[in-house]
Amino acid sequence: MYSSSANVSERQAAPPSLAISTVIFALRPSESSGRPTLWLPLVRRIREPYKGLWALPGGPLSHTESLQDAAARNLGETTGLAPSYLEQLYAFGGLHRSPTQRVVSIVYWALVQPTEAALADESENVRWFRADRLGDLAFDHNAIVDYALWRLRNKLAYGSVAYHLLGEYFTLAQVREVYEAVLDRQLDPANFRRQLKSTPDIEETGEYLQGGKHRPPRLYRFTGRPGLDPDNRSTP
Amino acid sequence: MYSSSANVSERQAAPPSLAISTVIFALRPSESSGRPTLWLPLVRRIREPYKGLWALPGGPLSHTESLQDAAARNLGETTGLAPSYLEQLYAFGGLHRSPTQRVVSIVYWALVQPTEAALADESENVRWFRADRLGDLAFDHNAIVDYALWRLRNKLAYGSVAYHLLGEYFTLAQVREVYEAVLDRQLDPANFRRQLKSTPDIEETGEYLQGGKHRPPRLYRFTGRPGLDPDNRSTP
DNA sequence: ATTAGTTTTGGTCAAGGTGACCATAACTAA
DNA sequence: TTAGTTATGGTCACCTTGACCAAAACTAAT
Numbered sequence: 209m210y211s212s213s214a215n216v217s218e219r220q221a222a223p224p225s226l227a228i229s230t231v232i233f234a235l236r237p238s239e240s241s242g243r244p245t246l247w248l249p250l251v252r253r254i255r256e257p258y259k260g261l262w263a264l265p266g267g268p269l270s271h272t273e274s275l276q277d278a279a280a281r282n283l284g285e286t287t288g289l290a291p292s293y294l295e296q297l298y299a300f301g302g303l304h305r306s307p308t309q310r311v312v313s314i315v316y317w318a319l320v321q322p323t324e325a326a327l328a329d330e331s332e333n334v335r336w337f338r339a340d341r342l343g344d345l346a347f348d349h350n351a352i353v354d355y356a357l358w359r360l361r362n363k364l365a366y367g368s369v370a371y372h373l374l375g376e377y378f379t380l381a382q383v384r385e386v387y388e389a390v391l392d393r394q395l396d397p398a399n400f401r402r403q404l405k406s407t408p409d410i411e412e413t414g415e416y417l418q419g420g421k422h423r424p425p426r427l428y429r430f431t432g433r434p435g436l437d438p439d440n441r442s443t444p
Numbered sequence: 445m446y447s448s449s450a451n452v453s454e455r456q457a458a459p460p461s462l463a464i465s466t467v468i469f470a471l472r473p474s475e476s477s478g479r480p481t482l483w484l485p486l487v488r489r490i491r492e493p494y495k496g497l498w499a500l501p502g503g504p505l506s507h508t509e510s511l512q513d514a515a516a517r518n519l520g521e522t523t524g525l526a527p528s529y530l531e532q533l534y535a536f537g538g539l540h541r542s543p544t545q546r547v548v549s550i551v552y553w554a555l556v557q558p559t560e561a562a563l564a565d566e567s568e569n570v571r572w573f574r575a576d577r578l579g580d581l582a583f584d585h586n587a588i589v590d591y592a593l594w595r596l597r598n599k600l601a602y603g604s605v606a607y608h609l610l611g612e613y614f615t616l617a618q619v620r621e622v623y624e625a626v627l628d629r630q631l632d633p634a635n636f637r638r639q640l641k642s643t644p645d646i647e648e649t650g651e652y653l654q655g656g657k658h659r660p661p662r663l664y665r666f667t668g669r670p671g672l673d674p675d676n677r678s679t680p
Numbered sequence: 681a682t683t684a685g686t687t688t689t690g691g692t693c694a695a696g697g698t699g700a701c702c703a704t705a706a707c708t709a710a
Numbered sequence: 711t712t713a714g715t716t717a718t719g720g721t722c723a724c725c726t727t728g729a730c731c732a733a734a735a736c737t738a739a740t
Contacts, residue, residue: 224505226462226548269460271546275537298674299535299550301511310507312462314535314548355674381716398718399699406697422716423706438534438591617687634689635728642726658687659735 224301224310228278229266229349231297231317231356232287233339234325235373235389244389246339248353249287249328257307258346262337264353266313276439279316288329291318293372295437297356305348317356319372340392364390368409371430379417379425380404408432460537460546464514465502465585467533467553467592468523469575470561471609471625480625482575484589485523485564493543494582498573500589502549512675515552524565527554529608531673533592541584553592555608576628600626604645607666615653615661616640644668 235244250262265286269278276294283291294316301312320328330336339357342350363369370386371378384400404410409432416424471480486498501522505514512530519527530552537548556564566572575593578586599605606622607614616637624631640646645668652660 223459224462224507226460269537269548271460272539274539275535275548296535299511299532300674301505301550303508303510312505312511312550314537314550351674379717396699396701397716398701398720401718403698418707420716421708421714423708423718425717438536438587615688632728632730633687634691634730637689639727654736656687657685657737659689659737661688 224312226269227266227311227313228269228275228282229264229313229315229352230279230283230294231264231315231353232283232289232291232320233318233356233360233373234320234328234336235322235386236325236336238338244322244385246357246389247325247336248339249330249334249336250342250345251286252333252335253346254333261344261346262335262342263346264315264349266315269314274439275314276316279318283316283318286329286334288327289320289324292321292324293319293369293434296439297352297359300348300352302348313352315352315356317359319369321373321375323375361390368407368430368432371409371432374430377413377415377427377429379427381425383428460548462505463502463547463549464505464511464518465500465549465551465588466515466519467500467551467589468519468525468527468556469554469592469596469609470556470564470572471558471622472561472572474574480558480621482593482625483561483572484575485566485570485572486578486581487522488569488571489582490569497580497582498571498578499582500551500585501570502551505550510675511550512552515554519552519554522565522570524563525556525560528557528560529555529605529670532675533588533595536584536588538584549588551588551592553595555605557609557611559611597626604643604666604668607645607668610666613649613651613663613665615663617661619664 232248234247236247237243238245249265251265253259253261253263265282267278267282267285269275270281273281275296279296280291280294283289283294295318297315297317299312299314303310305311305313328336339353342353344350345353360369364387370383370390373386374382380401381397383404384395384397387400388395409430410428411431413427413429415427417427418424468484470483472483473479474481485501487501489495489497489499501518503514503518503521505511506517509517511532515532516527516530519525519530531554533551533553535548535550539546541547541549564572575589578589580586581589596605600623606619606626609622610618617633619640620631620633620636623636645666646664647667649663649665651663653663654660
Protein backbone atom coordinates (compact mmCIF):
# COMPACT_ATOMS: atom_id res chain seq x y z
CA MET A 209 0.00 0.00 0.00
CA TYR A 210 2.60 2.54 1.02
CA SER A 211 5.18 2.52 -1.72
CA SER A 212 8.26 1.50 0.07
CA SER A 213 11.07 3.87 0.80
CA ALA A 214 13.04 0.85 1.92
CA ASN A 215 16.78 0.95 1.48
CA VAL A 216 18.75 -1.46 -0.63
CA SER A 217 19.55 -4.03 2.02
CA GLU A 218 15.91 -4.30 3.05
CA ARG A 219 14.84 -4.79 -0.52
CA GLN A 220 17.35 -7.50 -1.19
CA ALA A 221 16.03 -9.67 1.60
CA ALA A 222 13.12 -11.89 0.67
CA PRO A 223 9.77 -10.56 1.89
CA PRO A 224 8.21 -12.35 4.85
CA SER A 225 6.04 -15.09 3.45
CA LEU A 226 2.36 -15.02 4.23
CA ALA A 227 0.46 -18.14 5.24
CA ILE A 228 -3.10 -18.95 6.28
CA SER A 229 -3.85 -21.53 8.96
CA THR A 230 -7.06 -22.65 10.61
CA VAL A 231 -8.02 -24.08 13.97
CA ILE A 232 -11.07 -26.24 13.35
CA PHE A 233 -13.26 -27.27 16.26
CA ALA A 234 -15.94 -29.91 16.26
CA LEU A 235 -17.76 -31.95 18.87
CA ARG A 236 -17.28 -35.69 19.02
CA PRO A 237 -18.37 -38.12 21.71
CA SER A 238 -15.57 -38.98 24.08
CA GLU A 239 -14.57 -42.65 23.89
CA SER A 240 -14.61 -42.95 27.65
CA SER A 241 -17.62 -41.00 28.88
CA GLY A 242 -19.57 -40.71 25.65
CA ARG A 243 -20.26 -37.07 26.40
CA PRO A 244 -19.42 -34.61 23.63
CA THR A 245 -15.91 -33.19 23.76
CA LEU A 246 -13.90 -30.79 21.61
CA TRP A 247 -11.80 -32.23 18.81
CA LEU A 248 -9.74 -30.69 16.06
CA PRO A 249 -8.04 -32.02 12.93
CA LEU A 250 -4.28 -31.78 12.43
CA VAL A 251 -2.07 -32.61 9.47
CA ARG A 252 1.26 -34.36 9.65
CA ARG A 253 4.20 -32.40 8.27
CA ILE A 254 5.82 -34.27 5.44
CA ARG A 255 8.84 -32.01 5.08
CA GLU A 256 11.22 -29.97 7.16
CA PRO A 257 11.03 -28.09 9.38
CA TYR A 258 9.25 -30.16 12.02
CA LYS A 259 8.91 -33.10 9.63
CA GLY A 260 6.70 -35.78 11.14
CA LEU A 261 5.09 -33.53 13.73
CA TRP A 262 1.44 -32.59 13.70
CA ALA A 263 0.47 -29.09 12.68
CA LEU A 264 -2.56 -26.94 11.95
CA PRO A 265 -3.94 -27.16 8.43
CA GLY A 266 -2.69 -24.25 6.39
CA GLY A 267 -1.02 -23.06 3.26
CA PRO A 268 0.05 -20.03 1.32
CA LEU A 269 -2.32 -17.23 0.40
CA SER A 270 -3.46 -17.25 -3.19
CA HIS A 271 -3.73 -13.90 -4.94
CA THR A 272 -7.24 -14.31 -6.17
CA GLU A 273 -8.96 -14.94 -2.86
CA SER A 274 -9.58 -13.00 0.30
CA LEU A 275 -8.14 -14.12 3.60
CA GLN A 276 -11.38 -15.73 4.70
CA ASP A 277 -11.84 -17.46 1.38
CA ALA A 278 -8.33 -18.82 1.63
CA ALA A 279 -9.05 -20.18 5.09
CA ALA A 280 -12.29 -21.79 3.93
CA ARG A 281 -10.63 -23.33 0.89
CA ASN A 282 -7.77 -24.68 2.93
CA LEU A 283 -10.17 -26.08 5.45
CA GLY A 284 -12.06 -27.87 2.73
CA GLU A 285 -8.97 -29.20 1.04
CA THR A 286 -7.49 -30.81 4.10
CA THR A 287 -10.61 -32.09 5.84
CA GLY A 288 -13.37 -32.03 3.25
CA LEU A 289 -15.44 -29.91 5.60
CA ALA A 290 -17.55 -26.79 5.17
CA PRO A 291 -17.50 -24.67 8.32
CA SER A 292 -20.66 -23.30 9.90
CA TYR A 293 -18.64 -20.57 11.55
CA LEU A 294 -15.38 -18.98 10.48
CA GLU A 295 -13.65 -16.03 12.09
CA GLN A 296 -10.23 -14.52 12.04
CA LEU A 297 -8.24 -15.36 15.15
CA TYR A 298 -4.97 -13.48 15.01
CA ALA A 299 -1.97 -12.67 12.85
CA PHE A 300 1.11 -14.33 14.26
CA GLY A 301 4.33 -12.71 13.14
CA GLY A 302 7.08 -13.44 15.64
CA LEU A 303 10.58 -13.47 14.23
CA HIS A 304 11.46 -17.08 14.97
CA ARG A 305 8.23 -18.95 14.44
CA SER A 306 9.87 -20.99 11.71
CA PRO A 307 13.56 -21.82 11.88
CA THR A 308 14.08 -21.60 8.13
CA GLN A 309 12.36 -18.39 7.11
CA ARG A 310 10.29 -15.49 8.36
CA VAL A 311 6.62 -16.42 8.16
CA VAL A 312 3.58 -14.36 9.06
CA SER A 313 0.55 -16.59 9.62
CA ILE A 314 -2.96 -15.21 9.58
CA VAL A 315 -4.92 -17.76 11.56
CA TYR A 316 -8.66 -18.38 11.41
CA TRP A 317 -10.76 -20.52 13.69
CA ALA A 318 -13.78 -22.48 12.58
CA LEU A 319 -16.66 -24.49 13.98
CA VAL A 320 -18.19 -27.41 12.10
CA GLN A 321 -21.43 -29.19 12.84
CA PRO A 322 -21.29 -32.80 14.01
CA THR A 323 -23.04 -34.16 10.93
CA GLU A 324 -20.27 -32.63 8.85
CA ALA A 325 -17.55 -33.65 11.24
CA ALA A 326 -18.61 -37.27 11.05
CA LEU A 327 -17.90 -37.30 7.32
CA ALA A 328 -14.52 -35.64 7.66
CA ASP A 329 -11.64 -37.09 5.76
CA GLU A 330 -9.14 -38.89 7.89
CA SER A 331 -5.97 -40.49 6.63
CA GLU A 332 -2.41 -41.27 7.45
CA ASN A 333 -1.57 -37.58 7.45
CA VAL A 334 -4.85 -36.10 8.66
CA ARG A 335 -6.16 -37.07 12.06
CA TRP A 336 -8.52 -35.69 14.72
CA PHE A 337 -7.31 -35.08 18.27
CA ARG A 338 -9.00 -34.13 21.51
CA ALA A 339 -8.38 -30.42 22.00
CA ASP A 340 -7.30 -30.94 25.59
CA ARG A 341 -4.89 -33.76 24.79
CA LEU A 342 -2.60 -32.52 22.06
CA GLY A 343 1.05 -33.43 22.08
CA ASP A 344 3.83 -31.14 20.95
CA LEU A 345 2.85 -29.52 17.69
CA ALA A 346 5.02 -27.97 15.02
CA PHE A 347 6.02 -24.30 15.14
CA ASP A 348 4.09 -22.22 17.69
CA HIS A 349 0.91 -24.13 17.01
CA ASN A 350 0.37 -25.15 20.62
CA ALA A 351 0.18 -21.50 21.60
CA ILE A 352 -2.14 -20.81 18.69
CA VAL A 353 -4.54 -23.58 19.73
CA ASP A 354 -4.45 -22.32 23.31
CA TYR A 355 -5.41 -18.87 22.14
CA ALA A 356 -8.16 -20.27 19.92
CA LEU A 357 -9.55 -22.18 22.88
CA TRP A 358 -9.48 -19.04 24.97
CA ARG A 359 -11.35 -17.19 22.23
CA LEU A 360 -13.89 -19.97 21.86
CA ARG A 361 -14.62 -19.94 25.58
CA ASN A 362 -14.99 -16.17 25.50
CA LYS A 363 -17.30 -16.14 22.53
CA LEU A 364 -19.35 -18.87 24.08
CA ALA A 365 -19.85 -16.94 27.30
CA TYR A 366 -20.85 -13.71 25.54
CA GLY A 367 -21.75 -14.33 21.93
CA SER A 368 -24.05 -16.88 20.40
CA VAL A 369 -21.55 -19.31 18.96
CA ALA A 370 -22.51 -22.59 20.60
CA TYR A 371 -25.22 -23.32 18.06
CA HIS A 372 -22.67 -23.59 15.26
CA LEU A 373 -21.37 -26.74 16.89
CA LEU A 374 -24.83 -28.28 16.70
CA GLY A 375 -27.21 -29.22 13.91
CA GLU A 376 -30.19 -27.21 12.76
CA TYR A 377 -32.45 -28.64 15.46
CA PHE A 378 -31.26 -29.20 18.99
CA THR A 379 -32.47 -29.62 22.53
CA LEU A 380 -31.59 -27.26 25.33
CA ALA A 381 -29.69 -30.08 26.99
CA GLN A 382 -27.51 -30.40 23.91
CA VAL A 383 -26.67 -26.72 24.10
CA ARG A 384 -25.82 -27.18 27.74
CA GLU A 385 -23.52 -30.08 26.87
CA VAL A 386 -21.67 -27.81 24.46
CA TYR A 387 -21.14 -25.28 27.20
CA GLU A 388 -20.04 -27.96 29.63
CA ALA A 389 -17.59 -29.41 27.13
CA VAL A 390 -16.03 -26.08 26.22
CA LEU A 391 -16.03 -24.48 29.66
CA ASP A 392 -15.22 -27.78 31.35
CA ARG A 393 -17.65 -27.48 34.23
CA GLN A 394 -21.13 -28.65 35.06
CA LEU A 395 -24.05 -26.27 34.69
CA ASP A 396 -27.41 -26.43 36.40
CA PRO A 397 -29.96 -27.60 33.82
CA ALA A 398 -32.83 -25.52 35.14
CA ASN A 399 -30.85 -22.29 35.45
CA PHE A 400 -29.20 -22.80 32.10
CA ARG A 401 -32.51 -23.22 30.34
CA ARG A 402 -33.86 -20.09 32.02
CA GLN A 403 -30.97 -18.05 30.67
CA LEU A 404 -31.21 -19.45 27.16
CA LYS A 405 -34.92 -18.80 26.96
CA SER A 406 -34.35 -15.16 27.90
CA THR A 407 -32.23 -14.61 24.77
CA PRO A 408 -33.77 -13.92 21.36
CA ASP A 409 -31.32 -16.27 19.65
CA ILE A 410 -33.45 -19.41 19.66
CA GLU A 411 -37.07 -20.27 19.06
CA GLU A 412 -39.21 -23.24 19.98
CA THR A 413 -40.31 -25.70 17.37
CA GLY A 414 -43.31 -27.98 17.66
CA GLU A 415 -41.06 -31.02 17.44
CA TYR A 416 -39.75 -33.21 20.21
CA LEU A 417 -36.77 -35.49 20.23
CA GLN A 418 -37.93 -39.08 20.65
CA GLY A 419 -35.90 -42.10 21.58
CA GLY A 420 -34.48 -41.29 24.98
CA LYS A 421 -35.42 -43.26 28.05
CA HIS A 422 -37.04 -40.22 29.60
CA ARG A 423 -39.41 -37.38 28.90
CA PRO A 424 -38.85 -36.26 25.30
CA PRO A 425 -37.25 -32.81 25.15
CA ARG A 426 -38.51 -30.07 22.88
CA LEU A 427 -36.43 -29.19 19.83
CA TYR A 428 -35.29 -25.61 19.21
CA ARG A 429 -33.90 -23.71 16.26
CA PHE A 430 -31.24 -21.01 16.08
CA THR A 431 -32.54 -17.68 14.81
CA GLY A 432 -29.76 -15.29 15.87
CA ARG A 433 -27.28 -13.63 13.60
CA PRO A 434 -23.57 -14.31 13.45
CA GLY A 435 -21.13 -11.78 14.85
CA LEU A 436 -19.96 -8.68 13.04
CA ASP A 437 -16.40 -9.02 11.94
CA PRO A 438 -14.99 -6.70 9.36
CA ASP A 439 -15.18 -9.66 6.99
CA ASN A 440 -18.82 -10.48 7.67
CA ARG A 441 -20.56 -7.21 6.99
CA SER A 442 -24.05 -8.55 6.48
CA THR A 443 -25.64 -7.24 9.63
CA PRO A 444 -28.85 -5.34 10.55
CA MET B 445 9.03 0.12 -9.02
CA TYR B 446 7.18 -3.10 -9.63
CA SER B 447 3.88 -1.92 -8.27
CA SER B 448 2.96 0.72 -10.85
CA SER B 449 4.27 -1.00 -13.97
CA ALA B 450 3.06 -4.52 -13.28
CA ASN B 451 0.67 -6.04 -15.79
CA VAL B 452 -1.87 -8.64 -14.82
CA SER B 453 0.32 -11.69 -15.01
CA GLU B 454 3.20 -10.01 -13.23
CA ARG B 455 0.85 -8.85 -10.56
CA GLN B 456 -0.42 -12.35 -9.93
CA ALA B 457 3.09 -13.66 -9.71
CA ALA B 458 4.19 -11.11 -7.14
CA PRO B 459 3.36 -12.04 -3.54
CA PRO B 460 0.74 -9.92 -1.78
CA SER B 461 2.61 -7.15 -0.03
CA LEU B 462 2.35 -6.93 3.71
CA ALA B 463 1.86 -3.62 5.51
CA ILE B 464 1.42 -2.51 9.10
CA SER B 465 -0.93 0.31 10.03
CA THR B 466 -2.02 1.77 13.34
CA VAL B 467 -5.10 3.49 14.67
CA ILE B 468 -3.89 5.80 17.44
CA PHE B 469 -6.36 7.19 19.95
CA ALA B 470 -5.79 9.99 22.40
CA LEU B 471 -7.97 12.32 24.40
CA ARG B 472 -7.96 16.02 23.68
CA PRO B 473 -10.28 18.71 24.95
CA SER B 474 -12.99 19.57 22.47
CA GLU B 475 -12.73 23.15 21.18
CA SER B 476 -16.42 23.73 21.75
CA SER B 477 -17.30 22.06 25.04
CA GLY B 478 -13.83 21.66 26.51
CA ARG B 479 -14.70 18.13 27.58
CA PRO B 480 -12.26 15.42 26.53
CA THR B 481 -12.98 13.79 23.21
CA LEU B 482 -11.32 11.11 21.08
CA TRP B 483 -8.78 12.21 18.50
CA LEU B 484 -6.47 10.34 16.18
CA PRO B 485 -3.56 11.31 13.94
CA LEU B 486 -3.65 10.80 10.18
CA VAL B 487 -1.01 11.27 7.52
CA ARG B 488 -1.57 12.83 4.12
CA ARG B 489 -0.77 10.62 1.18
CA ILE B 490 1.90 12.17 -0.98
CA ARG B 491 1.63 9.76 -3.89
CA GLU B 492 -0.87 7.68 -5.75
CA PRO B 493 -3.14 5.94 -5.09
CA TYR B 494 -5.37 8.31 -3.11
CA LYS B 495 -2.79 11.07 -3.33
CA GLY B 496 -3.77 14.00 -1.11
CA LEU B 497 -6.22 12.04 1.01
CA TRP B 498 -5.71 11.33 4.68
CA ALA B 499 -4.77 7.82 5.75
CA LEU B 500 -3.74 5.84 8.79
CA PRO B 501 -0.05 5.88 9.63
CA GLY B 502 1.61 2.78 8.33
CA GLY B 503 4.36 1.24 6.33
CA PRO B 504 5.93 -1.98 5.18
CA LEU B 505 6.98 -4.69 7.59
CA SER B 506 10.69 -4.86 8.20
CA HIS B 507 12.26 -8.28 8.43
CA THR B 508 14.01 -7.75 11.70
CA GLU B 509 11.05 -6.79 13.83
CA SER B 510 7.91 -8.45 15.09
CA LEU B 511 4.49 -7.20 14.04
CA GLN B 512 4.00 -5.31 17.28
CA ASP B 513 7.48 -3.81 17.11
CA ALA B 514 6.78 -2.66 13.58
CA ALA B 515 3.56 -1.00 14.72
CA ALA B 516 5.29 0.72 17.62
CA ARG B 517 8.15 1.92 15.44
CA ASN B 518 5.82 3.24 12.80
CA LEU B 519 3.76 4.97 15.43
CA GLY B 520 6.85 6.66 16.78
CA GLU B 521 8.14 7.68 13.37
CA THR B 522 5.00 9.41 12.22
CA THR B 523 3.81 11.01 15.44
CA GLY B 524 6.79 10.95 17.80
CA LEU B 525 4.63 9.15 20.35
CA ALA B 526 5.18 6.15 22.59
CA PRO B 527 1.94 4.26 23.18
CA SER B 528 0.77 3.22 26.61
CA TYR B 529 -1.34 0.48 25.06
CA LEU B 530 -0.87 -1.38 21.80
CA GLU B 531 -2.92 -4.30 20.56
CA GLN B 532 -3.48 -6.03 17.27
CA LEU B 533 -6.80 -5.08 15.72
CA TYR B 534 -7.28 -7.19 12.62
CA ALA B 535 -5.65 -8.34 9.41
CA PHE B 536 -7.39 -6.76 6.43
CA GLY B 537 -6.89 -8.68 3.22
CA GLY B 538 -9.70 -7.91 0.81
CA LEU B 539 -8.83 -8.24 -2.85
CA HIS B 540 -9.45 -4.65 -3.85
CA ARG B 541 -8.32 -2.61 -0.90
CA SER B 542 -5.76 -0.91 -3.06
CA PRO B 543 -6.42 -0.29 -6.76
CA THR B 544 -2.81 -0.84 -7.79
CA GLN B 545 -1.74 -4.01 -6.01
CA ARG B 546 -2.86 -6.68 -3.56
CA VAL B 547 -2.06 -5.55 -0.04
CA VAL B 548 -2.63 -7.31 3.26
CA SER B 549 -2.58 -4.85 6.15
CA ILE B 550 -2.11 -5.99 9.71
CA VAL B 551 -3.59 -3.17 11.74
CA TYR B 552 -2.85 -2.33 15.36
CA TRP B 553 -4.63 0.10 17.60
CA ALA B 554 -2.97 2.17 20.28
CA LEU B 555 -3.78 4.47 23.17
CA VAL B 556 -1.50 7.32 24.19
CA GLN B 557 -1.64 9.37 27.35
CA PRO B 558 -2.58 13.03 27.13
CA THR B 559 0.80 14.26 28.31
CA GLU B 560 2.33 12.39 25.39
CA ALA B 561 -0.36 13.42 22.98
CA ALA B 562 0.21 17.10 23.72
CA LEU B 563 3.79 16.79 22.48
CA ALA B 564 2.83 14.95 19.31
CA ASP B 565 4.36 16.07 16.08
CA GLU B 566 1.99 17.86 13.79
CA SER B 567 2.86 19.16 10.38
CA GLU B 568 1.56 19.78 6.90
CA ASN B 569 1.22 16.04 6.37
CA VAL B 570 0.42 14.85 9.88
CA ARG B 571 -2.67 16.16 11.59
CA TRP B 572 -5.03 15.12 14.40
CA PHE B 573 -8.74 14.71 13.78
CA ARG B 574 -11.74 14.11 15.98
CA ALA B 575 -12.54 10.40 15.71
CA ASP B 576 -16.22 11.11 15.13
CA ARG B 577 -15.62 13.71 12.43
CA LEU B 578 -13.35 12.14 9.86
CA GLY B 579 -13.86 12.82 6.20
CA ASP B 580 -13.30 10.28 3.46
CA LEU B 581 -10.05 8.48 4.07
CA ALA B 582 -7.84 6.59 1.66
CA PHE B 583 -8.33 2.89 0.97
CA ASP B 584 -10.70 1.14 3.41
CA HIS B 585 -9.43 3.19 6.30
CA ASN B 586 -12.84 4.52 7.27
CA ALA B 587 -14.01 0.98 7.89
CA ILE B 588 -10.84 0.22 9.81
CA VAL B 589 -11.32 3.20 12.10
CA ASP B 590 -14.94 2.21 12.64
CA TYR B 591 -13.87 -1.25 13.69
CA ALA B 592 -11.18 0.15 15.97
CA LEU B 593 -13.77 2.36 17.62
CA TRP B 594 -16.04 -0.62 18.11
CA ARG B 595 -13.19 -2.54 19.69
CA LEU B 596 -12.25 0.36 21.93
CA ARG B 597 -15.81 0.67 23.19
CA ASN B 598 -15.93 -3.06 23.83
CA LYS B 599 -12.64 -3.18 25.68
CA LEU B 600 -13.70 -0.20 27.71
CA ALA B 601 -16.91 -1.85 28.83
CA TYR B 602 -15.26 -5.13 29.80
CA GLY B 603 -11.51 -4.74 30.12
CA SER B 604 -9.49 -2.14 31.97
CA VAL B 605 -8.29 -0.02 29.10
CA ALA B 606 -9.56 3.42 30.05
CA TYR B 607 -6.58 4.15 32.31
CA HIS B 608 -4.20 4.04 29.37
CA LEU B 609 -5.81 7.22 28.08
CA LEU B 610 -5.02 8.98 31.35
CA GLY B 611 -1.85 9.87 33.22
CA GLU B 612 -0.40 7.97 36.14
CA TYR B 613 -2.63 9.74 38.65
CA PHE B 614 -6.25 10.48 37.96
CA THR B 615 -9.55 11.22 39.64
CA LEU B 616 -12.57 9.00 39.32
CA ALA B 617 -14.32 11.83 37.50
CA GLN B 618 -11.58 11.78 34.87
CA VAL B 619 -12.11 8.08 34.34
CA ARG B 620 -15.80 8.75 34.00
CA GLU B 621 -15.11 11.42 31.40
CA VAL B 622 -13.14 8.86 29.40
CA TYR B 623 -16.10 6.51 29.45
CA GLU B 624 -18.49 9.29 28.53
CA ALA B 625 -16.29 10.41 25.64
CA VAL B 626 -15.84 6.92 24.22
CA LEU B 627 -19.33 5.58 24.83
CA ASP B 628 -20.92 8.94 24.03
CA ARG B 629 -23.41 9.01 26.86
CA GLN B 630 -23.65 10.46 30.34
CA LEU B 631 -22.99 8.25 33.35
CA ASP B 632 -24.16 8.76 36.90
CA PRO B 633 -21.14 9.88 38.97
CA ALA B 634 -22.15 8.08 42.14
CA ASN B 635 -22.97 4.77 40.44
CA PHE B 636 -19.87 4.93 38.30
CA ARG B 637 -17.60 5.42 41.29
CA ARG B 638 -19.26 2.51 43.08
CA GLN B 639 -18.50 0.20 40.18
CA LEU B 640 -14.91 1.34 39.81
CA LYS B 641 -14.20 0.90 43.49
CA SER B 642 -15.42 -2.68 43.32
CA THR B 643 -12.70 -3.58 40.82
CA PRO B 644 -9.16 -4.43 41.90
CA ASP B 645 -7.69 -2.35 39.06
CA ILE B 646 -7.19 0.91 40.93
CA GLU B 647 -6.00 1.97 44.35
CA GLU B 648 -6.39 5.12 46.38
CA THR B 649 -3.51 7.47 46.90
CA GLY B 650 -3.22 9.96 49.74
CA GLU B 651 -3.14 12.82 47.25
CA TYR B 652 -5.94 15.11 46.19
CA LEU B 653 -6.27 17.21 43.07
CA GLN B 654 -6.33 20.89 44.03
CA GLY B 655 -7.38 23.84 41.95
CA GLY B 656 -11.00 23.18 41.10
CA LYS B 657 -13.78 25.38 42.38
CA HIS B 658 -15.25 22.53 44.36
CA ARG B 659 -14.36 19.80 46.81
CA PRO B 660 -10.94 18.44 45.83
CA PRO B 661 -11.21 14.90 44.47
CA ARG B 662 -8.94 12.10 45.60
CA LEU B 663 -6.31 10.85 43.17
CA TYR B 664 -6.09 7.18 42.21
CA ARG B 665 -3.50 5.00 40.55
CA PHE B 666 -3.89 2.10 38.11
CA THR B 667 -2.65 -1.21 39.45
CA GLY B 668 -4.24 -3.68 37.03
CA ARG B 669 -2.46 -5.61 34.37
CA PRO B 670 -2.86 -5.21 30.64
CA GLY B 671 -4.76 -7.80 28.63
CA LEU B 672 -3.33 -11.09 27.49
CA ASP B 673 -2.77 -11.08 23.79
CA PRO B 674 -0.61 -13.70 22.19
CA ASP B 675 1.94 -10.90 21.78
CA ASN B 676 1.88 -9.74 25.38
CA ARG B 677 2.73 -12.85 27.32
CA SER B 678 3.85 -11.16 30.51
CA THR B 679 0.93 -12.10 32.69
CA PRO B 680 0.44 -13.70 36.15
C1' DA C 681 -18.40 36.38 57.42
C1' DT C 682 -21.91 34.53 55.04
C1' DT C 683 -24.03 32.68 51.15
C1' DA C 684 -24.44 30.58 46.69
C1' DG C 685 -22.47 27.36 43.45
C1' DT C 686 -19.89 23.50 42.23
C1' DT C 687 -18.32 18.68 42.35
C1' DT C 688 -17.23 14.88 45.39
C1' DT C 689 -18.68 11.26 48.15
C1' DG C 690 -21.65 8.15 50.69
C1' DG C 691 -26.09 6.35 51.09
C1' DT C 692 -31.04 4.21 50.13
C1' DC C 693 -34.37 1.78 47.37
C1' DA C 694 -36.67 -0.96 43.81
C1' DA C 695 -35.97 -3.84 39.77
C1' DG C 696 -33.70 -7.46 37.55
C1' DG C 697 -30.50 -11.24 37.09
C1' DT C 698 -27.96 -15.44 39.18
C1' DG C 699 -26.99 -19.64 41.62
C1' DA C 700 -28.79 -23.20 44.78
C1' DC C 701 -32.33 -26.00 45.26
C1' DC C 702 -37.03 -28.39 45.17
C1' DA C 703 -40.97 -30.53 42.85
C1' DT C 704 -43.59 -32.20 39.23
C1' DA C 705 -44.10 -33.95 34.28
C1' DA C 706 -43.42 -37.35 30.93
C1' DC C 707 -41.27 -40.69 28.98
C1' DT C 708 -38.76 -45.91 29.03
C1' DA C 709 -37.58 -50.27 31.02
C1' DA C 710 -38.37 -53.87 34.06
C1' DT D 711 -47.26 -50.97 38.32
C1' DT D 712 -43.02 -49.34 39.71
C1' DA D 713 -38.43 -47.59 39.39
C1' DG D 714 -35.27 -44.74 36.76
C1' DT D 715 -34.23 -40.87 34.04
C1' DT D 716 -34.32 -36.36 32.13
C1' DA D 717 -37.30 -32.25 31.15
C1' DT D 718 -39.43 -28.44 32.89
C1' DG D 719 -41.31 -25.07 36.05
C1' DG D 720 -40.93 -22.83 40.29
C1' DT D 721 -39.07 -20.57 44.83
C1' DC D 722 -35.72 -18.13 47.53
C1' DA D 723 -31.68 -15.55 49.05
C1' DC D 724 -28.07 -12.87 47.24
C1' DC D 725 -25.86 -9.56 44.29
C1' DT D 726 -25.61 -5.95 40.82
C1' DT D 727 -27.60 -1.97 38.58
C1' DG D 728 -29.82 2.34 37.77
C1' DA D 729 -32.37 6.19 39.80
C1' DC D 730 -32.20 9.20 43.18
C1' DC D 731 -31.19 11.79 47.68
C1' DA D 732 -28.16 14.23 50.84
C1' DA D 733 -24.18 15.72 53.08
C1' DA D 734 -19.16 17.15 52.55
C1' DA D 735 -15.69 20.27 51.06
C1' DC D 736 -13.97 23.38 48.41
C1' DT D 737 -14.25 28.41 45.58
C1' DA D 738 -16.27 32.73 44.36
C1' DA D 739 -19.14 36.42 45.19
C1' DT D 740 -21.70 39.40 48.18
